[in-house]
Amino acid sequence: MIQDWTKNILLFFALFLGSFSAASGQAAKGDNVIRLGFPKVGYPPYLMPQGADQPGIMTAILARLAGKQGYSVQIEYMPDNRALALQLVGNLEASAQAQEWVSGPERFLWTVPIITVADHIIIRKDNPIAISRVEDLHGKSLAAMIGYSYPSFDTGFANGIIIRRNTQNFSSLLKMVMLERTDGAILDRNVALWLFRTKTELQLDQFDVSAKGFDPVGFRFRFALRDDLVPFVEAFDRHFAAFQASGEFDDLLTQYR
Structure with missing residues (x-):
């Protein structure tokens, strides 16, 4: 990110x-x-x-x-x-x-x-996606932050293979997943865990965080x-x-x- x-x-x-x-x-x-x-x-x-x-x-x-x-x-x-x-x-x-x-x-x-900060994919547990490479997300929609570039996904966003759904804050990324407005969200794992801990409307047991983290820095x-x-x-x-x-x-x- x-x-x-x-x-x-x-x-x-x-x-x-x-x-x-x-x-x-x-x-x-x-x-x-x-x-x-x-x-x-x-x-x-x-x-x-x-x-x-x-x-x-x-x-x-x-x-x-x-x-x-x-x-x-x-x-x-x-x-x-x-x-x-x-x-x-x-x-x-x-x-x-x-x-x-x-x-x-x-x-x-x-x-x-x-x-380490990396781009993990957050999905609903009742809509599982096996994620080990970018190609696994072709045809899917991903919530992303306005103004952010995602090196592994930008080509897919540009050519429409992956649908980008923009939002303005991190908690909204997860809410979009929860409300089934997108297949997944791009978010650092620690940021996601913090939101699950502090936002009562976001329940960790409803989500999965991909083991694969893209573009780690x-x-x-x-x-x-x-x-x-x-x-x-x-x-x-x-x-x-x-x-x-x-x-x-x-x-x-x-x-x-």
């Missing part, structure tokens, strides 16, 4: 040109604060929306491991394009992305992958390419390896599934 930035290219350049002044009033470089930028709607369970009771998987990990280096984390709510523009000029420390979703990933510092932290952040990222990777080995990472994931 890749969000399509091409429709927002003019907005990107406007934000880029204004980014030098956009960070005024925010934490200054060198004050042991890591500012994490993402939209108010978040990307639950990885990044939680503004006002949520839980921090989200990625935010919780960054806060815990930054603390080991004497840093605190400050969330800055902003569109993804704005975060990108600010990071390009060094005025925002961190965001969460996959390298595969970014043009010119060498312009940033990256942590090791934190968790490593979701990780993207840092501004600044000299002062190089040792932070290197230490973060070491702390994350220890965090995984201790079992704390798995314990954290269970809170969001």
Whole structure:
């Protein structure tokens, strides 16, 4: 799943040109604060929306491991394009992305992958589909997010072999499946499990999540390419390896599934 930035290219350049002044009033470089930028709607369970009771998987990990280096984390709510523009000029420390979703990933510092994000197919249990390859979905309809590109499915969508039914939020994807308005929905497994856990109208026992995940990527932290952040990222990777080995990472994931 890749969000399509091409429709927002003019907005990107406007934000880029204004980014030098956009960070005024925010934490200054060198004050042991890591500012994490993402939209108010978040990307639950990885990044939680503004006002949520839980921090989200990625935010919780960054806060815990930054603390080991004497840093605190400050969330800055902003569109993804704005975060990108600010990071390009060094005025925002961190965001969460996959390298595969970014043009010119060498312009940033990256942590090791934190968790795998992939496009799974969510179907009704009473309408089973054996899914191991894209061809298994030919002739089917799939609910998808407006503005997102799905590399494994885009050709099928374009030529009509797979019917795309767009919607604007993740919970609507599953509701369309539940109401039999589509054969399946494209959604990351952890996002689906979070929705089953938090949306009472969505019952896990009514759905199946495909074992096959298409186009898997490593979701990780993207840092501004600044000299002062190089040792932070290197230490973060070491702390994350220890965090995984201790079992704390798995314990954290269970809170969001």
